[in-house]
Amino acid sequence: MGEAMRHRWLLLGACGWVLLILMFVSKFISFRAVDDYGEMVGAQSWTVPGTKGLKSNPVSSPVKPTPKPSDQPSVVPTVTDWQPVVERRMELLSTVCKNISLGNLTHVAISKFVLDRIFVCDKQKILFCQTPKVGNTQWKKVLIVLNGAFPTVEEIPENLVHDHEKNGLPRLSSLTPQEITHRLSTYFKFFIVRDPFERLISAFKDKFVKNPRFEPWYKHDIAPAIIRKYRKFHRDSDLAASGLHFEDFVRYLGDAEGRHRMDRQFGEHIIHWVTYADLCAPCEIHYSVVGHHETLEQDAPHILKAAGIDQMVSYPAIPPGITRYNRTKVEQYFSGISKRDVRRLYARYQGDFQLFGYPSPDFLLN
Ligand SMILES: *[C@@H]1O[C@H](CO)[C@@H](O)[C@H](O)[C@H]1NC(C)=O
Numbered sequence: 430m431g432e433a434m435r436h437r438w439l440l441l442g443a444c445g446w447v448l449l450i451l452m453f454v455s456k457f458i459s460f461r462a463v464d465d466y467g468e469m470v471g472a473q474s475w476t477v478p479g480t481k482g483l484k485s486n487p488v489s490s491p492v493k494p495t496p497k498p499s500d501q502p503s504v505v506p507t508v509t510d511w512q513p514v515v516e517r518r519m520e521l522l523s524t525v526c527k528n529i530s531l532g533n534l535t536h537v538a539i540s541k542f543v544l545d546r547i548f549v550c551d552k553q554k555i556l557f558c559q560t561p562k563v564g565n566t567q568w569k570k571v572l573i574v575l576n577g578a579f580p581t582v583e584e585i586p587e588n589l590v591h592d593h594e595k596n597g598l599p600r601l602s603s604l605t606p607q608e609i610t611h612r613l614s615t616y617f618k619f620f621i622v623r624d625p626f627e628r629l630i631s632a633f634k635d636k637f638v639k640n641p642r643f644e645p646w647y648k649h650d651i652a653p654a655i656i657r658k659y660r661k662f663h664r665d666s667d668l669a670a671s672g673l674h675f676e677d678f679v680r681y682l683g684d685a686e687g688r689h690r691m692d693r694q695f696g697e698h699i700i701h702w703v704t705y706a707d708l709c710a711p712c713e714i715h716y717s718v719v720g721h722h723e724t725l726e727q728d729a730p731h732i733l734k735a736a737g738i739d740q741m742v743s744y745p746a747i748p749p750g751i752t753r754y755n756r757t758k759v760e761q762y763f764s765g766i767s768k769r770d771v772r773r774l775y776a777r778y779q780g781d782f783q784l785f786g787y788p789s790p791d792f793l794l795n
């Protein structure tokens with residue numbers, strides 16, 4: 430009798446703990462969407478965890494925020510004449526794909542790794558290749574709603590956005606080869622890119638400087654492995670304590686041969702820094718549009734229109750200035766890095782620079 434009572438109390442206690450832990454964990458999970466663009470914008474309210482700014486999303490509302498003309502720098506074309514910009518981009522992409530001397534940087538197999546990156550919206554016949562740190566959570570929410578599992582963006586629980594077993598936004602890899610081929614050849618396909626070096630800085634800051642607590646593997650597994658191989662002087666005893674330096678990260682990224690084995694060990698986490706070519710196979714898959722993070726204000730509405738869904742959804746408001754390329758920041762991060770290491774890094778990423786029309790960073794190379 431007493432024994433049974435004790436068990437019941439123990440069980441109750443355990444449940445309490447689980448609840449507490451869940452509450453704690455959910456606090457951190459909500460950070461993900463907030464920092465989806467890869468930058469913290471200081472005290473601006475939309476980045477403050479728990480504010481509803483991001484969630485007051487206009488999916489299923491036909492009213493789109495139309496910025497006043499005065500909000501737009503005069504050099505930036507408006508949405509209506511954005512089509513030529515996108516066409517030029519796609520022409521460049523196809524030209525660079527044909528350049529044989531870049532072949533091993535631009536051509537990749539449509540492997541399971543690539544099919545894992547691509548999400549399927551069957552209702553509207555859309556494929557979306559996920560590239561971290563360019564506002565992807567927003568696109569995923571839009572597509573989840575379009576697929577019909579949730580009526581509005583607000584009603585998607587934060588922890589379900591990235592749970593593709595449950596959120597009704599399957600990965601292309603979960604379909605049969607015939608289903609995959611059919612969708613690749615008939616659906617609207619897109620992804621978003623940004624300046625390759627700024628992207629690497631953003632990944633470094635997010636994964637190794639901030640060290641999010643819900644992603645302990647970056648600090649505890651990946652950083653020590655990179656330091657051990659690429660930092661000249663280190664003591665094994667303080668590997669965990671000394672954080673990854675940007676210099677270590679650059680050396681690892683630029684080491685085309687040495688990286689292979691490490692990358693296999695790191696698993697899916699490498700999506701934050703492997704090339705866009707490796708993530709989305711843009712020379713193998715004929716994408717309809719490649720959006721640029723730097724011009725997301727123009728690209729997002731254009732993509733919705735081109736995909737034929739602009740009457741159903743609109744992209745959540747983009748915090749001003751958050752997508753702008755910041756050369757000062759890039760110079761700061763690379764100021765302590767040797768020319769040799771920068772050139773190696775560029776050699777590894779120049780496929781991405783050229784495919785998507787980003788100017789080579791000569792101010793770092795020469
Ligand atoms: C191919 O790419 C290389 C390396 O960037 C460049 O030097 C060359 O001019 C390109 N060739 C063509 C035909 O565009």
Ligand SMILES: *[C@@H]1O[C@H](CO)[C@@H](O)[C@H](O)[C@H]1NC(C)=O
Pocket residue numbers: 530533534685777
């Ligand atoms: C690509 O090929 C060039 C030679 O054409 C070679 O120097 C370079 O290391 C290769 N890059 C990768 C990532 O294999």
Ligand SMILES: *[C@@H]1O[C@H](CO)[C@@H](O)[C@H](O)[C@H]1NC(C)=O
Pocket residue numbers: 755757758761
């Ligand atoms: C650019 O980056 C630098 C250094 O990180 C920062 O001080 C500056 O505020 C940034 N500029 C803009 C316009 O965000």
